[in-house]
Amino acid sequence: MLKVKKHAENNYGESQTKERTLDKTNEPEFNSLLDLRNLSVYYGDHQAVKNVSMPIEKNKVTAFIGPSGCGKSTLLRTINRMNDQIPIAHYDGEINYDGVNILNKDIDVVALRKEIGMVFQEPNPFPKPIRKNITHALKFMGMAKSNMNEIVENSLKQAALWDEIKDRLGDSALSLSGGQQQRLCIARALALQPNVLLLDEPTSALDPISSAKVEDLVMELKQHYTIAIVTHNMEQAARISDNTAFLYNGDLIEFGNTSDLFTNPKEQRTEDYISGKFS
Ligand SMILES: Nc1ncnc2c1ncn2[C@@H]1O[C@H](COP(=O)(O)OP(=O)(O)OP(=O)(O)O)[C@@H](O)[C@H]1O
Numbered sequence: 001m002l003k004v005k006k007h008a009e010n011n012y013g014e015s016q017t018k019e020r021t022l023d024k025t026n027e028p029e030f031n032s033l034l035d036l037r038n039l040s041v042y043y044g045d046h047q048a049v050k051n052v053s054m055p056i057e058k059n060k061v062t063a064f065i066g067p068s069g070c071g072k073s074t075l076l077r078t079i080n081r082m083n084d085q086i087p088i089a090h091y092d093g094e095i096n097y098d099g100v101n102i103l104n105k106d107i108d109v110v111a112l113r114k115e116i117g118m119v120f121q122e123p124n125p126f127p128k129p130i131r132k133n134i135t136h137a138l139k140f141m142g143m144a145k146s147n148m149n150e151i152v153e154n155s156l157k158q159a160a161l162w163d164e165i166k167d168r169l170g171d172s173a174l175s176l177s178g179g180q181q182q183r184l185c186i187a188r189a190l191a192l193q194p195n196v197l198l199l200d201e202p203t204s205a206l207d208p209i210s211s212a213k214v215e216d217l218v219m220e221l222k223q224h225y226t227i228a229i230v231t232h233n234m235e236q237a238a239r240i241s242d243n244t245a246f247l248y249n250g251d252l253i254e255f256g257n258t259s260d261l262f263t264n265p266k267e268q269r270t271e272d273y274i275s276g277k278f279s
């Protein structure tokens with residue numbers, strides 16, 4: 001977190017490490033770790049995310065739902081600045097993380113991605129041995145070699161994969177099943193000891209048993225991590241998330257406690273979407 005704060009000045013050179021408690025008056029019921037404020041994301045002239053303001057609560061699971069193309073992945077990628085890699089992408093607004101606007105151009109993006117890890121829809125392990133999948137990122141971050149075995153074991157245990165693969169750490173990660181590969185990708189993110197995990201449809205390529213394992217894992221991990229998850233699966237959102245954001249055509253239509261949003265949506269479009277009237 002310190003590394004991020006080191007560069008935390010806004011575009012006018014003013015310090016942004018202000019007391020977050022001052023900002024809480026607007027959202028007294030949410031204990032947010034991340035605050036999205038008037039976030040807009042564009043690809044060239046096309047606005048994919050429109051003026052979204054919402055909290056992402058600490059040690060909770062926040063689900064992002066909405067039809068294809070509504071901006072879920074764009075929003076998630078913006079939270080760890082993955083969209084910086086897309087030349088035509090640009091954004092307005094703020095994402096405050098522990099009092100720092102992480103959209104600030106001077107943020108140390110490598111340090112940010114260590115704190116805010118991301119796992120994608122398709123499992124994307126490196127074509128290397130299982131163990132190296134985890135140590136590779138650690139070495140890149142300059143982690144001491146003496147800790148490696150412990151971190152490998154702990155992160156695989158946290159990802160509920162250790163028992164299945166502890167005897168084959170030297171095998172290629174590509175020899176694992178899809179569900180195991182996805183848990184390895186989660187372990188790889190956890191090895192960097194992030195605060196936040198961003199999961200973009202992490203179970204959509206998995207069979208029901210593997211999906212259930214990843215769901216159980218998410219429920220377990222929220223004790224220690226703040227999690228944001230994109231899903232097309234309404235049952236999954238209802239099962240595993242505490243808060244839900246419904247996006248439609250780039251707009252945040254509704255945000256709130258998951259059970260309230262699913263049982264008593266305030267907006268007709270939310271009700272239509274969760275009841276399957278459109279997808
Ligand atoms: N790299 C890109 N360049 C240009 N436009 C993009 C890019 N990525 C996404 N878009 C556009 O931004 C909008 C939002 O896309 P996004 O991928 O965020 O949607 P999504 O809600 O994640 O959809 P899905 O459920 O299909 O994954 C879409 O109109 C899409 O075409």
Ligand SMILES: [Mg+2]
Pocket residue numbers: 072073074200
């Ligand atoms: Mg997407």
